[in-house]
Amino acid sequence: MVEAMLGELTAEQTTATDDGFGLMISVISMQLINSTPDQSQAHIEHALALLGRGGSKDRCYVFQFSPEQNEMSNTYEWVNDGISPHKDELQNIPAHVMPYFFERMREDGQIVVADARKLPDSTGGFRDELLRENIRSMMAVGMYMEGKLIGFVGCDLVNRQTTWHERDIRQMRLVADMIANTLARHHAEARLQETEAQLLEANAKLAQLAREDSLTGLINRRGLDECLEHELRRAVRAQHPLTLIMVDVDFFKKLNDEHGHLHGDEVLKSVARILAAHFKRTGEYVARFGGDEFMIVCPQTELDELVRQAKKVLAKVRILKNKLTTPVTVSIGIASNTPKSGVTTDDVMRDVDVAVYFAKQCGRNRIEVNPKVPTAKQTC
Numbered sequence: 060m061v062e063a064m065l066g067e068l069t070a071e072q073t074t075a076t077d078d079g080f081g082l083m084i085s086v087i088s089m090q091l092i093n094s095t096p097d098q099s100q101a102h103i104e105h106a107l108a109l110l111g112r113g114g115s116k117d118r119c120y121v122f123q124f125s126p127e128q129n130e131m132s133n134t135y136e137w138v139n140d141g142i143s144p145h146k147d148e149l150q151n152i153p154a155h156v157m158p159y160f161f162e163r164m165r166e167d168g169q170i171v172v173a174d175a176r177k178l179p180d181s182t183g184g185f186r187d188e189l190l191r192e193n194i195r196s197m198m199a200v201g202m203y204m205e206g207k208l209i210g211f212v213g214c215d216l217v218n219r220q221t222t223w224h225e226r227d228i229r230q231m232r233l234v235a236d237m238i239a240n241t242l243a244r245h246h247a248e249a250r251l252q253e254t255e256a257q258l259l260e261a262n263a264k265l266a267q268l269a270r271e272d273s274l275t276g277l278i279n280r281r282g283l284d285e286c287l288e289h290e291l292r293r294a295v296r297a298q299h300p301l302t303l304i305m306v307d308v309d310f311f312k313k314l315n316d317e318h319g320h321l322h323g324d325e326v327l328k329s330v331a332r333i334l335a336a337h338f339k340r341t342g343e344y345v346a347r348f349g350g351d352e353f354m355i356v357c358p359q360t361e362l363d364e365l366v367r368q369a370k371k372v373l374a375k376v377r378i379l380k381n382k383l384t385t386p387v388t389v390s391i392g393i394a395s396n397t398p399k400s401g402v403t404t405d406d407v408m409r410d411v412d413v414a415v416y417f418a419k420q421c422g423r424n425r426i427e428v429n430p431k432v433p434t435a436k437q438t439c
């Protein structure tokens with residue numbers, strides 16, 4: 060509606076009368092205030108087009124400075140019919156090419172040129188650039204974000220000149236402020252999104268660290284509890300078997316006492332690596348249960364296959380390369396069941412604990428699978 064009214068005004072009326080200019084500002088501000096980052100290109104270019112057509116200009120543009128203010132790039136441009144665009148070639152222009160322009164913009168926040176041919180020699184590269192582009196008259200006013208100069212909005216007249224009035228500069232400043240606010244808002248939104256993404260990443264990392272054993276890199280007891288709970292519920296629902304394997308290093312206290320805690324740590328890391336290499340099917344979890352005990356959760360894998368893998372682990376641990384004269388050994392308990400509704404994680408843990416207990420009782424360095432009678436004396 061407002062834009063339709065604006066369309067009925069002549070170019071002259073748009074900027075030469077307060078009503079015309081007011082209409083134009085309403086259209087520009089409505090679009091810019093509501094623009095999302097992906098609409099900003101189109102909306103800023105539209106604002107430049109209204110500004111340019113309204114004032115019968117040849118070219119209107121936005122330049123943005125680099126954060127250090129030592130370069131500028133043409134980021135948005137509108138050109139009138141028959142006028143060549145320059146945006147693509149005006150990228151990353153270093154300050155030292157046009158020291159006069161950068162200095163005036165920083166000091167005064169605006170540059171107004173009525174006739175480029177009359178600029179003094181001291182304007183150097185700036186004057187040369189205007190003449191190269193056949194720009195006779197130009198005007199630019201600074202854009203600010205939190206008090207800092209971030210660029211400028213400007214316009215050119217090609218091969219013709221004008222006398223700029225205070226009113227022209229005021230109008231240009233108003234548009235520059237609106238574009239600067241839009242850019243500032245999008246900048247703030249982008250920063251917020253970046254911070255949110257960093258926060259999410261940090262939280263994910265923290266959650267991972269909270270579930271990770273720092274010595275071995277395996278899932279820790281907390282992580283094990285979570286995944287066991289999850290797998291138990293799934294096994295009950297689907298009525299498929301759930302197997303737990305517990306691996307306990309034999310005489311680990313003695314190993315620590317005789318060879319030192321650090322060497323003990325190295326042995327734990329080696330055992331962890333062996334377990335991770337043998338139980339890596341989808342859905343299998345290897346965890347450090349605590350101290351010298353490890354637990355593996357295996358939903359659905361065939362028991363025979365798991366026993367085969369456990370035997371390989373026994374053999375691999377025995378030939379661990381370490382400085383001990385006596386080999387390291389582990390005892391392994393396996394408990395495999397299709398859990399009924401009401402079975403708890405404590406129940407399944409108890410079963411595997413019994414299995415490893417029997418493995419220890421029967422001489423260590425061995426595997427016990429589903430020992431039948433936990434309370435009765437086990438025959439090895």
Ligand SMILES: Nc1nc2c(ncn2[C@@H]2O[C@H](COP(=O)(O)OP(=O)(O)OP(=O)(O)O)[C@@H](O)[C@H]2O)c(=O)[nH]1
Binds near residue numbers: 307308311312321349
């Ligand atoms: N090096 C090292 N030792 C640990 C760590 N956590 C627990 N331990 C030690 O592991 C040892 C476990 O000893 P026990 O539970 O008596 O078991 P064991 O000596 O292996 O005896 P069996 O299990 O009966 O063969 C204890 O001496 C703990 O101090 C660790 O992170 N690093």
